[in-house]
Amino acid sequence: MFILLPMAGRIPQNFIDELLARTDIVDLIDGFVPLKKMGKDFKACCPFHDEKTPSFTVSQNKQFYHCFGCGANGTAISFLMEYSHLEFLEAIEEMANKAGLPIPEEANQPRTDSNLSELYELLEIVVRFYCTQLKEHKQAGRAIEYLKNRGISGEIAKQFELGYAPAGWDNLIEELGKSDAAQKRLSLTGMIIKRDNGGYYDRFRDRIMFPIRDPRGRVIGFGGRVLDDETPKYLNSPETPIYHKGRELYGLYQARRTNKDLQRLYVVEGYMDVIALAQYGITNAVASLGTAATSDHLERLFRAAAQVVFCFDGDNAGRTAAWRALETTLPLIRDGRQAFFMFMPQGEDPDTYVRSNGRESFEDNSQYLALSDYLIAKLKETTDLSTTQGQAKLVDDALPFISLMPQGALRKLLIRDVAKLSDGDEAYIESLLSSQKPVERRTIRSNKPAQKSGNENLVGKIISMLLYQPTLVHTVENQDALKSIPVAGVDFLLELLELIRNNPKISCAGILENWRDTKYEPRLKQIAASNSDMLAVSSRLEEEFLGALTKLQAKKTQQELKQLTNVKRVSNLSAEDKEAIRKLTKISDKK
Numbered sequence: 255m256f257i258l259l260p261m262a263g264r265i266p267q268n269f270i271d272e273l274l275a276r277t278d279i280v281d282l283i284d285g286f287v288p289l290k291k292m293g294k295d296f297k298a299c300c301p302f303h304d305e306k307t308p309s310f311t312v313s314q315n316k317q318f319y320h321c322f323g324c325g326a327n328g329t330a331i332s333f334l335m336e337y338s339h340l341e342f343l344e345a346i347e348e349m350a351n352k353a354g355l356p357i358p359e360e361a362n363q364p365r366t367d368s369n370l371s372e373l374y375e376l377l378e379i380v381v382r383f384y385c386t387q388l389k390e391h392k393q394a395g396r397a398i399e400y401l402k403n404r405g406i407s408g409e410i411a412k413q414f415e416l417g418y419a420p421a422g423w424d425n426l427i428e429e430l431g432k433s434d435a436a437q438k439r440l441s442l443t444g445m446i447i448k449r450d451n452g453g454y455y456d457r458f459r460d461r462i463m464f465p466i467r468d469p470r471g472r473v474i475g476f477g478g479r480v481l482d483d484e485t486p487k488y489l490n491s492p493e494t495p496i497y498h499k500g501r502e503l504y505g506l507y508q509a510r511r512t513n514k515d516l517q518r519l520y521v522v523e524g525y526m527d528v529i530a531l532a533q534y535g536i537t538n539a540v541a542s543l544g545t546a547a548t549s550d551h552l553e554r555l556f557r558a559a560a561q562v563v564f565c566f567d568g569d570n571a572g573r574t575a576a577w578r579a580l581e582t583t584l585p586l587i588r589d590g591r592q593a594f595f596m597f598m599p600q601g602e603d604p605d606t607y608v609r610s611n612g613r614e615s616f617e618d619n620s621q622y623l624a625l626s627d628y629l630i631a632k633l634k635e636t637t638d639l640s641t642t643q644g645q646a647k648l649v650d651d652a653l654p655f656i657s658l659m660p661q662g663a664l665r666k667l668l669i670r671d672v673a674k675l676s677d678g679d680e681a682y683i684e685s686l687l688s689s690q691k692p693v694e695r696r697t698i699r700s701n702k703p704a705q706k707s708g709n710e711n712l713v714g715k716i717i718s719m720l721l722y723q724p725t726l727v728h729t730v731e732n733q734d735a736l737k738s739i740p741v742a743g744v745d746f747l748l749e750l751l752e753l754i755r756n757n758p759k760i761s762c763a764g765i766l767e768n769w770r771d772t773k774y775e776p777r778l779k780q781i782a783a784s785n786s787d788m789l790a791v792s793s794r795l796e797e798e799f800l801g802a803l804t805k806l807q808a809k810k811t812q813q814e815l816k817q818l819t820n821v822k823r824v825s826n827l828s829a830e831d832k833e834a835i836r837k838l839t840k841i842s843d844k845k
């Protein structure tokens with residue numbers, strides 16, 4: 255029987271701050287990777303990529319680690335997640351144990367400030383409803399027949415909590431949507447749909463139901479499969495406040511529960527593949543839910559296991575999907591992480607394959623294609639290597655892909671392979687790659703709406719100093735004066751100042767944790783990783799900080815002055831206006 259984890263709510267931010275304050279990142283990392291003090295920081299050979307000279311740096315002041323080789327960085331929590339393959343909550347639990355801090359009660363209870371936990375609870379009831387229907391509903395015989403035909407045992411059906419949504423438009427509504435409020439909640443979970451002329455109807459009808467659990471074990475949505483050849487064959491929950499399909503992986507929760515030491519994960523296409531493989535003892539398969547694997551998916555996969563094997567159909571659609579998966583994987587393929595590709599024989603999927611060939615054949619490494627081999631094989635397909643033009647083309651074609659990869663042994667290996675094939679040498683390819691850099695930067699920049707202006711850099715500089723030394727907040731005398739300064743990033747700066755004021759002991763790591771999983775996180779990490787050198791002269795930090803703030807305030811004055819003179823250019827200035835301009839000019843000159 256499936257034992258459910260206790261319903262876990264949000265961990266309060268002040269508990270995370272407390273935990274970070276009680277944990278020294280240097281001690282924590284030193285317990286896994288022996289660190290050496292060098293200058294004001296601590297160093298080691300990076301545990302996340304293969305290297306001979308240490309470029310993995312831990313800053314005690316910032317409570318932050320950064321590897322200059324592979325770019326891995328983050329807080330103590332991030333380190334535990336990466337190094338020990340933990341999810342966020344598990345990392346918190348481990349740190350809390352080490353620090354001897356009990357996780358606050360409310361974190362384990364439904365949140366009162368939000369209705370999200372209600373939605374999780376509701377879906378838990380829906381799971382049980384569908385499971386009961388599979389056993390008891392008079393039309394469930396067809397569903398059971400279908401599962402039997404696919405070779406699914408009762409035990410596996412139970413383990414994955416398979417259910418049956420009966421035919422009809424209002425089975426779920428009748429059972430769980432008796433009041434208006436209940437119907438509203440059900441519709442928030444995506445299980446029922448609003449009719450144009452009022453009322454609701456069940457989304458899933460006459461389908462086998464697959465509950466989708468997140469890594470913490472909470473039900474977040476469902477997949478439903480038809481029993482005949484109706485379309486769509488598979489139907490998924492829509493995006494809801496608790497279900498985001500670009501992130502979740504079907505089966506990951508079960509895979510991690512069944513396998514204490516997960517080394518490898520198979521990525522397959524559908525629910526039935528995951529379940530059919532489990533039926534044959536392959537309990538480490540997951541499915542991305544109706545979408546191509548995203549970077550979020552891959553980060554999650556690599557955090558759970560070092561080796562990821564993508565399984566694709568051998569047809570054209572499968573090959574296209576595989577190529578896309580390769581492109582998504584390249585930027586994430588640090589040393590210590592391995593990606594393989596497995597192509598099913600024509601007309602087969604993992605389900606039929608394991609049925610006819612058995613587990614051993616499925617798990618046989620020799621039929622997998624390593625990521626680099628797959629890349630090279632694809633590049634060779636369109637190139638005639640017997641000519642010099644062909645050899646040059648291979649190098650040309652390979653460069654954009656290699657440049658996606660982080661530094662490390664894998665990248666070097668790929669360069670070596672390309673050099674060998676093109677009869678060139680590695681140093682030449684390296685030199686081409688370094689001259690590729692501007693191109694890389696251009697593509698990154700084109701994603702942003704506009705180039706950074708000098709003003710934004712000024713805000714960036716102020717934020718950078720605050721990350722380095724949060725106590726600088728106490729030198730800000732008139733925070734309100736910063737409001738309504740017409741410069742991008744000022745709103746964020748104000749939030750940051752407020753956060754530090756409310757948490758006087760907060761470290762750089764605490765600040766980063768406050769914005770974990772938000773759009774600000776990557777930029778903040780980047781600033782935290784780069785601000786050590788810039789601020790080496792910390793004795794003059796306060797002076798520099800206040801200077802930058804004054805400059806920022808002057809922007810507002812300049813703006814006001816501009817407006818005033820623009821408006822009044824055509825008419826005569828009143829004595830009042832003249833006085834105002836005189837004052838503003840004086841202030842703006844002072845900066």
Ligand SMILES: [Zn+2]
Pocket residue numbers: 300301302303310321322323324325326
């Ligand atoms: Zn590294």
